[in-house]
Amino acid sequence: MARVVITGAGTINALGRDVASTQAAMAEGVCGISALNMRDVDRLSVTIGGQIHSYNEADHFNRQQIALYDRFTQFTLLAAREAIAQSGLIFTGELADQAGVILGTSGGGLTTQDENYRTVYEDGKNRVHPFIVPKLMNNAATAHVSMEHNLRGPSFTVATACASSNHAMGQAFTMIRGGSAKAMITGGSEAMLCFGGIKAWEGLRVMSKDGCRPFCATRNGMVQGEGAGVFVFEEFEHAKARDAEILAEVIGFSMSSDASDIVMPSKAGAARAIAGALRDAQIDRSEVGYINAHGTGTAANDKTECAAVAEVFGPHADQLMMSSTKSMHGHLIGGTGAVELLACLMALREGVIAPTINYQETDPECAFDVVPNVARDAKVDVALSNAFAFGGLNAVIALRRAP
Known part of the structure; x- marks a missing residue:
């Protein structure tokens, strides 16, 4: 099987508009969660989130594009441009046919959907824009990335709630490893911070009104975020032949299903996915130095x-560092695993472990080294990224320091 490496990364999220600023904010323990700025915020009981403030779509796209691009698609395109530019790849000829796009999202064009429900139900209008369907569909971002960069190979969208990005990246990894593609654009995005999106999550009663404190005894829920993370996964020999800069190697992937409950997580299901990633990577558990946890800040998730x-x-758990960057950028739902993979890259490349900020008091059931509040310098050879979704759908990715 072919080896797979990462040769480009891009992002936009509450911590930064690119990878450099995002990783710098992670290293400094910056909190990107703040008061929401949106219509009818006074009708919400949860009024904080990892929102990208002062974002002006007209700075990046023309009127015709804005008519077609929901906020989640815009975020994806911006992140993809950064990732592809860093990779140095130009998709023409045979390479274009051997490169595709696999992205994750949960809500897709939820902002567009929310706005148009208002138009029809609240404003009483009987007509909407003719491009509403192609604007809100979950595969819109994948399609537009494919068109913008001439990616003519295998392309599709994955929607598995909070594990969407990890599932998407895992599929991209599998395709390259198996020989179906030379390069894949992969990751995920979400733009669920609209009135309807937040109101729906409020109904679950898992949201915090004052901040995200994963693994902390005083935690009281999750906080939503928005943004995108996009990567270029490439076949190792192809990258080596063109002397590309390698950010990290993708060495393993596993997924499992709890098959038990639609919202309550299962220890057994999560453990199968973690153990499966180690087996797939053909590594011993003692080789793992850092885990970017799913770490939502809810009691059910953190303890499980x-x-x-x-x-x-087992005994090696005492040697692990395991942090949750959701404490800084919020929970990006379908896009969360992609943005969190940046923390794994930072650990492997820079030797900097992103902290779990807002940590106040140890929970005996979560008595790990969660890198509380302050980033840490440490050499890490292998890192895992966990994602566990509603529906009991789990996905874990293993990365190794660049060869």
């Missing part, structure tokens, strides 16, 4: 994830 990690890693 910690129990699963303890089961898989």
Whole structure:
């Protein structure tokens, strides 16, 4: 099987408009969660989020494009441009046919949907823009990235709630490893910080009104975020032949299904996915130095994830560093695994472990080294990124320091 490496990365999120600023904010423990600025915010009980403030779509796209691009598509295109530019790849000829796009999202064009429900139900209008369907469909971002960069190979969208990005990246990895593609644009995005999106999450009663504190005894829920993370996955020999800069190697991927409950996570299901990623990567658990946890800040997720990690890693769990960057940028739902992979790249390339900020008090059931509040310098050879979704759908990716 072919080896797979990452040769480009791009992002836009509450911490930064590119990878450099995002990783710098992670290293400094910056909190990107703030008061929401949107219509009818006074009708919400949750009024904070990892929102990208002062974003002006007209700075990046023309009127015709804006008519076609929902906010989640815009974020994806911006992140993809950064990633592809860094990779140095130009998709023409045979390479264009051997390169595709696999992206994750949960809500897709939810902002467009929300706005047009208002138009029809609240404003009483009987007509909407003719491009509403292609603007809100979940595969819109994938399609537009494909068109903008001439990517003519295998392309599709994955929607598995909070594991969408990890599932998408895992599929991209599998395709290159198996020989179906030479390069894949992959990652995910979400723009669910609209009135309807937040109101729906409020109904679940898992949201915090004052901040995200993963693994902390005083935690009281998750906080939503928005943005995108996009990467160029490339076949190693192809990257080596053109002397490309390699950010990290993707060495393993695993997914599992709890098959038990639509919202409550399962230790067994999470543990199977983590253990499966180690097997797929053909590494011993002692080689893992850092885990970017799913770490939502809810009691159910945090305790279950910690129990699963303890089961898989046994005595080595005491040597692990495991942090949740959701404490800084919020939970990007379908896009969260993609943005969080940037913390894994930072750990592997820079030797800087992103902290779990807002940490106040140890929870005995989450008594791991969660890198509380302050980033840490440490050499890491292998990192894992966990994602566990509603519906019991789990996806774990393993990365190794660049060869």
